[in-house]
Amino acid sequence: MSNQFFIDSEFLSPEALKRKHELENNPSSRRDIMEYLPGMEVIQSDIRDQVMSRVAEYDASRYTGRDVVRALEHENCTVEDFQALLSPAAEPLLEQMAQRARRETGRHFGNTVYLFTPLYIANYCENYCVYCGFNCFNHIRRMKLTMEQVEHEMQVIAESGMEEILLLTGESRSMSNVEYIGEACRLARKYFKLVGVEVYPLNTDEYKYLHECGVDYVTVFQETYDTKRYEELHLLGHKRVWPYRFDAQERALMGGMRGVAFSALLGLADFRKDALATALHANFLQRKYPYAEISLSCPRLRPIVNNEKINPQDVHEKQLCQILCAYRIFLPYAGITVSSRESASFRNGIVKIAATKISAGVSTGIGDHESKYHGTQAEEQGDEQFEIADGRSLKKMYQDMSEERLQPVLNDYLYL
């Protein structure tokens, strides 16, 4: 069974519906995903070729248990070893992988775990990504916070004790432009020690601008590195341009950012290939920009407003754990973030093995922190991007992590 992503809203006009169906059913009505749109910066980089040529050659079924054992015996994990660790042959050896992963995590991060929270400030979107709750054909309550509202949300979050924030928007340059995002980032620097963004991909000079506004971390999810699948899932909008998205982290580093985060949305395509591509992307970019701080996320598909049936397909918790252990063994120095898409029990377990950062006090809706934190009635709010699975507050998370004998860290950062 594959996901049934297409949902028609009764609120769409006949013209919109017709356009939507055409995009869904007629591939020739869609743009070439390799073709840049006007204004999109093209950079010279060989990272994409390096990553994609390895991924094209990867055949996960080729590996045996012996390859996995050998990979675990090597002190330094090669790409070949990593490919074995991602293969189905590694599944029976998951406990051994977890033991090794835990050792690596301990060496590089001790028993610390970083806490942060995301803040969605707008959910307008110009893209039609069929699995996403914010997609432009999905009928949801749209909202863009004013700066007063943004500040109020930040105050509520800062009062809870949080020191690191990740600002997110839907991908709409017209509704939430770079200046709007920059202004929100300047405000965030008043309340938080570390500010990251997860917004639509930008040009180098725009990343430079956001860096001047106080941002030091940029997260961009590639969703899937499988270009054929990408074409079938991202039917409309600037997000459809696959290579522009791929080069976003590199442009962010060129723009002066300290750190970048990578991810595939697991469950969209062959998750083993996507995991391989994600880690290689991070690995090659770190080699080119050695000072860059690298981190990985590992989101799986979640249900969205108006489509409760979307699920992560063949990526069960066991496979997710395998991927995270493989990431840790291959990239011992990389941060690994596990979001509230995953359950409390999974997150409690994985932070002891491989993850170094988790979110707390999470809302993926717009303008609803006060109602969620204090149980008050929100006047107006925007709908969520996806359903979360772990709603623990910062206080509860801090307590739970301490009980797991981990040291929660709210800030380990200086803006320089």
Added chain:
Amino acid sequence: MKDPLILAGREFSSRFILGSGKYSLKLIEAAVQYAGAEIITLAVRRANTAEHENILDYIPKGVTLLPNTSGARNAAEAIRIARLGRELGCGDFVKIEIMRDSKYLLPDNQETVRATEALAAEGFVVLPYMYPDLNVARDLVKAGAAAVMPLGAPIGSNRGLSTKAFVQILIDEIELPVIVDAGIGRPSQACEAMEMGAAAIMANTALATAGDIPQMAHAFRLAIEAGRAAYLAGLGRVLERGASSSDPLTGFLHE
């Protein structure tokens, strides 16, 4: 016998410098106590936090803070972090850490010399973390460092004294205390470095990854004391096989 470690004129009876960044805050006090440590390092960037469980609150009174500049990618950033550490009340000691590589966290020696010069001129007691290179160590002496802190092995690797021969050269040639930092994974490795004549040992990961942190702190203390005592006693002759000939090679020299 009194045998203090002297850094910039200040005397310390312990030769174990404790790292604090990788384990639970609640264990810091116990670790200091069991290690007998008088100096504890902490990252300024970690101390730069709001009220919620500030690491500074967990450091016992009477311990000398050694703030480090981790996160700095060049001399200018290290200088800014050092000044911030002083503003936060961390004192005049500073351990310079400058890394341009997020993967191995190897120190950038050239930038470290620059930062040492600037901070020593501002009155800091500067302890630079460095790759063990004799020329650089001499430059650091000239720049006004209070000690040099060569790495034993890649940070967090627990591999011990991978750079042993080069650390020995620093010990032999540099007048300042040589404090071995990074890579020391077990008490025996700390003991070995002390036997060689290292002035002190700095460890963090080795404790953080131990099952019982206070107990491991205690084990390190004993190992460091043993190594120091052996160094002071003068290690006995280690005979190579067959080297002690009953017919001396120089027997032909009759006069």
